[in-house]
Amino acid sequence: MRMNQISVFIENKEGNLLTVSKILKDNNIDIRTLSLADTSEYGMLRMIVSDEELAKKVLKEAGFPVSITPVIAVRTNNKVGYMHDLLEKIPAEIANIEYMYTLPSDEGSVLILKVANPDKVEEALGN
Amino acid sequence: MIWNESKECMSRDEMMHLQSTRLVKQVKNVYHSVEHYRKKMQAVGLEPGDIRGIEDIDKLPFTTKDDLRDTYPCGLFAVPRSEVVRIHASSGTTGKATVVGYTRRDIENWEECVARILTMANIGSSDTVQVSYGYGLFTGGLGAHYGAEFLGATVVPLSTGNTKKQLTMMRDLGVTAICCTPSYLMYLAEAIEEQGILNDLVLKSAICGAEPWTENMRREIERRLHIDAHDIYGLSEVMGPGVAGDCKFHTGLHINEDHFFAEIVSPETLQGIPDGETGELVFTTLTKEALPLIRYRTKDLTSITHEKCECGRTTARLSRFKGRSDDMLIIRGVNVFPSQVEAALLDMSEVSPNYLMIVDRVDNLDTLEVQVEVDERFFSDEIKELENLTKKITHVLQQALLIVPKVKLVEPRTLQRSEGKAVRVIDKRKLV
Numbered sequence: 001m002r003m004n005q006i007s008v009f010i011e012n013k014e015g016n017l018l019t020v021s022k023i024l025k026d027n028n029i030d031i032r033t034l035s036l037a038d039t040s041e042y043g044m045l046r047m048i049v050s051d052e053e054l055a056k057k058v059l060k061e062a063g064f065p066v067s068i069t070p071v072i073a074v075r076t077n078n079k080v081g082y083m084h085d086l087l088e089k090i091p092a093e094i095a096n097i098e099y100m101y102t103l104p105s106d107e108g109s110v111l112i113l114k115v116a117n118p119d120k121v122e123e124a125l126g127n
Numbered sequence: 128m129i130w131n132e133s134k135e136c137m138s139r140d141e142m143m144h145l146q147s148t149r150l151v152k153q154v155k156n157v158y159h160s161v162e163h164y165r166k167k168m169q170a171v172g173l174e175p176g177d178i179r180g181i182e183d184i185d186k187l188p189f190t191t192k193d194d195l196r197d198t199y200p201c202g203l204f205a206v207p208r209s210e211v212v213r214i215h216a217s218s219g220t221t222g223k224a225t226v227v228g229y230t231r232r233d234i235e236n237w238e239e240c241v242a243r244i245l246t247m248a249n250i251g252s253s254d255t256v257q258v259s260y261g262y263g264l265f266t267g268g269l270g271a272h273y274g275a276e277f278l279g280a281t282v283v284p285l286s287t288g289n290t291k292k293q294l295t296m297m298r299d300l301g302v303t304a305i306c307c308t309p310s311y312l313m314y315l316a317e318a319i320e321e322q323g324i325l326n327d328l329v330l331k332s333a334i335c336g337a338e339p340w341t342e343n344m345r346r347e348i349e350r351r352l353h354i355d356a357h358d359i360y361g362l363s364e365v366m367g368p369g370v371a372g373d374c375k376f377h378t379g380l381h382i383n384e385d386h387f388f389a390e391i392v393s394p395e396t397l398q399g400i401p402d403g404e405t406g407e408l409v410f411t412t413l414t415k416e417a418l419p420l421i422r423y424r425t426k427d428l429t430s431i432t433h434e435k436c437e438c439g440r441t442t443a444r445l446s447r448f449k450g451r452s453d454d455m456l457i458i459r460g461v462n463v464f465p466s467q468v469e470a471a472l473l474d475m476s477e478v479s480p481n482y483l484m485i486v487d488r489v490d491n492l493d494t495l496e497v498q499v500e501v502d503e504r505f506f507s508d509e510i511k512e513l514e515n516l517t518k519k520i521t522h523v524l525q526q527a528l529l530i531v532p533k534v535k536l537v538e539p540r541t542l543q544r545s546e547g548k549a550v551r552v553i554d555k556r557k558l559v
Contacts, residue, residue: 005508007508009501009506009513009536009538010538011537011538011541037510039510039514041535041536042513042536044508044510044513046508060503063538063539063540063541064538065501065503065506065538065539066503066506067506067507067508069508098509098511099509114508114509
């Protein structure tokens with residue numbers, strides 16, 4: 001299935017991440033999972049939240065560059081080799097995965113994938 | 128030693144007489160040869176005959192970098208292209224470079240001016256001179272090179288960079304004098320100490336210019352390298368290095384006054400101010416053929432004295448430079464205007480034209496960081512896209528500034544807006 005991820009550009013400055021987490025807390029937004037990619041100068045905080053539109057609005061107001069990015073969510077069954085079998089289903093010519101991380105849930109993990117061609121990838125996965 | 132005693136030691140009366148004769152001739156020349164000058168003179172009702180001597184110079188309109196920009200590239204040249212033997216260029220305030228030209232006679236005069244200053248630094252025909260200024264459009268490398276050759280010295284044209292090679296040549300060839308920026312010499316001094324080769328060197332003098340430095344820095348260089356360090360001043364519009372330089376008494380930079388007439392004016396009122404008081408330096412080129420400049424505002428702040436120097440020279444001396452009356456920065460010897468950064472960013476749709484330049488000196492080398500706001504419309508959550516953007520901005524700025532900046536993306540609206548007096552430059556360099 002398709003999910004909307006919210007991405008926030010965070011400069012490497014003291015207290016910056018704390019500002020973001022406080023804004024989300026104050027607006028009662030639940031962070032369901034996150035991944036923080038870092039470079040030497042800035043970080044990219046990618047999150048699946050309970051209300052991405054509200055999160056976008058309040059973070060934007062606070063001056064953070066924010067974008068909402070569609071990602072693919074695929075449930076896994078916690079068996080050895082599952083990820084390999086899954087990735088193998090994606091034909092080489094469309095297999096351009098930008099990044100991936102997982103979302104924990106009660107019924108096992110969910111893989112979050114950012115790909116260049118989400119429609120084709122979903123079709124290939126039979127998702 | 129004095130290279131040209133007849134000029135450098137002439138009495139003040141003789142000098143004024145020579146300057147007057149040359150000015151009258153130069154004014155006639157530019158009036159008839161350069162439309163831009165003629166129009167400027169006509170606009171204030173001046174005819175060449177109104178200038179009868181150096182005392183009339185303040186009747187003439189000033190020339191600025193804007194005049195050079197408006198007549199880009201060669202509109203102020205006073206001779207046909209067939210007589211121009213060389214072109215140099217420096218940064219303009221915006222996209223366009225400031226182009227300067229030289230006739231064969233101009234090059235000869237330049238060579239002599241540099242030779243006079245090398246002589247002040249006790250350099251002669253038996254010396255080996257390493258030129259570690261950049262060669263190319265920048266006047267530093269070729270200017271120092273030709274001057275040292277004219278003097279009869281052995282020239283080692285190393286240009287900039289490759290510190291290891293610089294030191295190897297310095298040692299193996301028995302280099303006795305070096306021409307480079309003071310900050311690069313500080314950097315070389317450290318490398319020499321690290322390699323422990325000071326005792327293998329026979330270096331005795333350094334002629335440093337192209338960027339501001341202090342008396343303390345000069346003494347520090349002398350102490351660390353066991354040499355005499357001298358200051359050389361020039362700007363490409365007027366000629367290049369060799370307009371002025373200091374003798375062994377280090378009590379100001381002797382101007383080659385038979386070629387360049389210096390005035391100090393108040394940057395606000397543009398009125399002349401007395402000797403010893405700080406103001407903006409203005410030059411009139413008395414002998415330049417290809418690109419004569421009439422009352423060119425250098426934007427450099429300094430003061431002047433006409434007292435005779437202990438060394439015997441009678442030429443007027445400039446005190447150490449105290450800064451600029453505009454916002455030009457000198458970074459690694461290269462002139463940089465904040466407006467160049469702004470113009471370059473305005474040409475890019477992906478970023479907002481808000482920027483902050485942070486200039487610093489790390490291990491004696493100048494660094495430039497340019498902070499640029501990410502435009503929300505072009506914000507990508509993919510790091511490779513942001514990295515591509517950083518590379519693109521770096522490239523665009525490098526093309527505009529001729530030095531490679533470090534580009535840092537920052538959050539939108541974190542830099543000050545351009546309304547009012549936004550701080551666009553933070554210069555952390557401490558000249559000590």
